[in-house]
Amino acid sequence: MLALGRLRRCISAVHASLARFRGFCSASQVKILDVRVQKVTAENIEPYGTLFEDFDGEAVRLEQWPQPGRRPVIDGVSGGVTEGDFSLEWNNGTHIAENTAVQDGVYSFAWDGGDEALQAAGWGISSPCKSSCPSAYMFTEINYHACGSQLFYSKHEPFVLMVAKPSEDRFPDEVFPEDFLAFYCPEGSGVNVNAFVWHSPPVSPLFNRKIVMKTKQAAVHSKIYYDPLKEHSTLLRVALREPIY
Template sequence: MSDDERFDYMNPDVAAGLPHFEVPLVRATPESFAGYGTIVSDHTTHQVPITKWPHNGWRPVDPGTGDEGGYLQGDFDFWWEGEVLLGQNLAVQDKYILGWSVNPEDARWDAEEPDRSKLLIWHANHHPDGGQLFYPMDNQPFIAALAKTDDDMKPEDWVAFYCDGSFGICIDAGIWHEAIVPLVPKARFFDKQGAVHARVSADFPKEFGVLLSVPLDLKKMQEG
């Protein structure tokens, strides 16, 4: 992707008939979430980490500088329309098709009784400039799929975390993520992230020839 190109998040270019790569589903606890970020009980006081500005020369960045860009924060809404999951991040003024509960070529926006036992996602990203906080404003359960590898991330690096709605999560800088998936038709989250908002993206269909399948059926959850 060139510097002049941007992902068209509301019109993803996804080939038909792609296989699904299912990721494991685990319960989010302080122990299982270690290495991805932190469990957050109070979004009003939690400090979201900001990455110090990098410098390639031999002189160091002065203490107390390089991490003063501040934050963006606001509502992050997620909602289902039939078999399509959408998101709108008001903190950065972006709107997305995040995924589908069936193959995208078959997905119906007006499905009356959709099967939402999984979410098929086509895209993921990470933010090198800082962490990102997601806190459920309505205390509803949700699932977050994450990977803690570098730019050589692969589908098998992913884990989906079930969160029961009594807490939020703050993922570390560099943690791959995509949709926060509500287990209700719509949900609102408090979002806080670095104002630089650097975004490094991956396209699963084009890079790996698959859609990443995030289980939403809690019967598939692995304990321990």
């Protein structure tokens, strides 16, 4: 009976491991994970932030600076808020974003093909599988802010936002590729991403023109980064078409 119990535990562990990698397309050195995309609603975004329509009326939720010892932090939120434009544009297969609210806010963080993403990362191999629809392949500029929430709002065009939040029994830094999902956000909507929620910059589903959005965040801001390619040999692939559900 003892041996049978051990066998059952081993089988359960194998099933759990297989579940973690369900949805992956793999080669010898790299995997592609198709991130689930759904239309944003106030209900499904709730674990990650809030949905809003009034950019000027939506506030950044600043977080109190941590108290490192016994002496209290008297004021850890008066760094204030910064806001600006957040532009998105595809240029020769590379997705480029510019955030004017912060210094050095220009990011190249998504590619329209796996081969191109791996080349940008310096990996000398080909992508193991192709996509049947326009997609963004991502591995860099994925981060969370401990200082407060961040707002993304687009008045005239849709955008796609990828987020992740580890389960309650894990620390925020203990994130895995399969934790991520993406939201298709229609024009006129915005998302206020909570502090400690992993997210990429927004991605444009429009390949033929530039999108200019609005953003707000803590002026004194912190960023913690995650690179699924370095840590888990995985590219995250996000379909850039409006989901039907």
